[in-house]
Amino acid sequence: MKRSPEWNDMYALGIRKASTSQPPVEKLRDPSKTCGRLFGHLDRVLERLKFWKIFDNIEIEAPGNDVQGCIRVMATPKRKVRERLEWRDDDNHMEAIGKKETKVKFALYDVYETVAMTTVGKKETEVKFEATFDLSTSLGLSAVQKSQKGVYMSCINGLQQLFPSEVGTLEVVVGSASDLARRNKSLFTANPYVVLAVNDSRPVTTKICRHSPNPDWDERLTVPITSRTKCMVFTIMDRKNVGQDGVMGTAMVSLDELTSNKENQLSLDVQGGGTLNVRLYPKMHDKPREAVEQDDKLVKEIAVPFLAPVFKAELDAIKDEFINLVTAFMGSGQKYELRRPARIQSHPDVPMEELPAECVPLPAAELFSPAKFGVHIEKIMDFVESQAGLNVRLMEGQGTWNPWQAQLGRYMPVNERLIKEWHTDEEFCRQYLQGTNPMVLTACRDKSRIPAEMLELKGQGKTTLQLMEENRLFMVDYAPMLAAPKKPGKCFYAPILLLYKEMLPDGDSRLNILGIQLTRDKIKNEVYSPETAKTHPNKYLFAKMHVMVADSNIHELLYHLGYTHFTMEPIAVSLHANLPPDHPIHRLLLPHFKDTIGINHLGRHTLVSRVFPLVEPLFAVSIIGTYTILINEYRKYNFMDMAFPAEMKRRGFDESGSDGLQGYFYRDDGFQLWNIYKTYVTGFVDKTYASDQTVTADQALQRFCQMVEGPGQLHGFPREISTKRLLIDCLTNIIFTVSAQHSALNLPQYDYYSLVPNRPFNLSQWMTDGANDMLESTILDALPPPSMTALVILLAYLLNIKTETPLVELSALQDLYPDVHDQFMKQIYCLSEEIKARNDQLETEGKVPYAYLDPNNVAISIDA
């Protein structure tokens, strides 16, 4: 057998080895199986591992043992390949395969491939491919190389996409440029410099060549090459003395075009005009380095702030939970048990035990279905893909609002309307009626709630008090934010916002801003109003953004997480613990608790984890602020008072719309849904219980209530239910909260949070004092950095999963009480049609539709 030395170097095009973060191999096996266990639902990911997928399709010809000399037949999507296993060394994880047939039509003899997998570190497996053969023509070599290169690279790229590492460095000498395009034809005033961006590392910049049409930078730069690097982009910028730097042109080089460990001299055509001369020297590491700088940075940003005070006991508690979960899989039966939240070791002063009880350990039956898990992973992969080349896009829009558009544009769904309108007062007010947090607006009928500084405001010529007397004054008071401790880098207020019903010339009306007061403790607190915008537009915008910081924190952590996810969990647990599966209430409620315990468990170990809380870097109030606000507000919580009609009434809204606000679709659709639910539950209760006495006599029901109110700590839940009416109220309240209420708070998240300036979770700057307006650049600097922005968008994107079980598919009573079920379905279909017709009309008028409470979209349960 002759060997061809060239062949061993066949993929010397930059990357020679694939490194995976999997555990070291223990025996010869297909790495795609390991990946497959993690990403089993992602056909697209497995598609990237084409080479290894061959192993999945392997068949051994008769007599059938995979031993030396056997013939393996591998069916790929396009062809079948027969190969002879020449030898296999399981100890050293190597095998050699003799090709029986090749696609290349040249005289090739004794073609052998070897695949070797070697453990090179605790988390690293090196995969090497080599082939040897005797060839009779040099033409044959290039043909085989071309044929096989694609297969190998497909596998290597697939692994490297999943497990990135630094594989080398790229030395770049940015030389000269000529004939660059000039914006100003009369006089060359450009000051060109070059920004070099390799898609997943930080861009680097050359010096500026002032006033030169043919600049010569002659500057040497070094950038890391990661296993994800595919290309590098040279952006020639023009440094402006005033305003934003302009882009003169771009040029791109694919890594595949370069020869590694050798200088590559290139003359690049600049898109936009001109030529750029560069020399590129890719130096590949012998061994891939595990971490890349950006990954390290991201982990540190998330992990460090809260990891420091973590005690071992916290980690042990999590370990115990995990062991219990595994034991539940192995053991018999599933237990649903409630536990009062324990205090956090590092913050023993926070009375966590006052919160609603939680289901610990997680019953195995509450784990997400593989299909749901797969959808989540797929969305993460979509998102990761969208982040490729982000630095380049951010660089293109540096110093403007565009980076946020760049973050999304071309890859993720973009709310183009919001990008245009988010900063307007009209859109700001509209979101209180139709946005993601429609539960904080209150009709203001009490003068004592209005700060003195805000009494001087005027809207349509009327003073604050006159507007109040005309029932046109509305308020949002973010007082709960006062409980959160201040932390460095987190700037937030507990604002007071006054709004008023503005009468329009056509007889319609809309909400408008009367004023914003951010502080409460100064001798004279500044008030920002549309009048402020005339002279201090940036300060006014920044005040509105700070209101949105408070609103976002309150919406996500108190109303969404606290008042829906956490408060409903004790009911879910008690349902399983006390009501047997054939109990009518069990049958009624069971679908309404699909995935709720599982999603809460996930939230407790991610968003508000005791060890690694995403809330810490993301939200203004941090993790302790989150729990402090939750505990403070939960002390005032009452289950019955939070029933939709009662909660609306407390804020000054009723079914008849006596508040006079137009476009409060959450109110309109909410009341309709509440009434349909109530009819449905009444039908159910009437058929199940003949009288109040039969309700009282239902011991399982009474035990259910006692557990929710007692160990479950759900304030205001009746300890005993002795009348049909109370039972109807309770069940309607439960079903409405887990479906309509949660959907109204959950479904709009991506629509409004994906544009970060519209609803930032945190700003890193306080409002400036003094008579001057703020600089726009100060506002931009206050917004979260790209990594946090990416995380926010990822979270919103993950939560934006269409439910597996919309309300229109509810079948809980289909067999039990078909007439009750049929009437319910008829009513919700009618409501859905009504909402659709209204939304069509709104779109015809160029207005924003509100579809979050359409029964086609409402989720039956808290499942996201």
Ligand SMILES: [Fe+2]
């Ligand atoms: Fe949710």
